[in-house]
Amino acid sequence: MKLITLTKPLLDTTALSAICAPGDAILLRQDAVYLCLQPGLTLPVPVLALASDVQWRNIVPQTKVELIDDARWVELCASANQNLLWN
DSSP states (O other), rough: EEEEOOSSOOOOHHHHHHHOOOTTTEOOOGGGGGGGOTOOOOOSSSSEHHHHHHHOOOOOOOOOOOOOOHHHHHHHHHOEEEEEEEO
């Protein structure tokens, strides 16, 4: 399983989707959580967002995104075969 972390809201979904495989996950962090405001955001793997980053920016997700806490983030990082930072 790859954990692909995004930190910026700029997103090339075609390129990102090309590296995703079943079992992978995408984590939105920092300013990338603004992608939660896009109601039509579709990616081939589950999309997660760090709840503290969402709360800090005072946004309400408009798309299907699972909010996770810091403990779950650490679990995902530890269990992933690869941790990628996507720019």
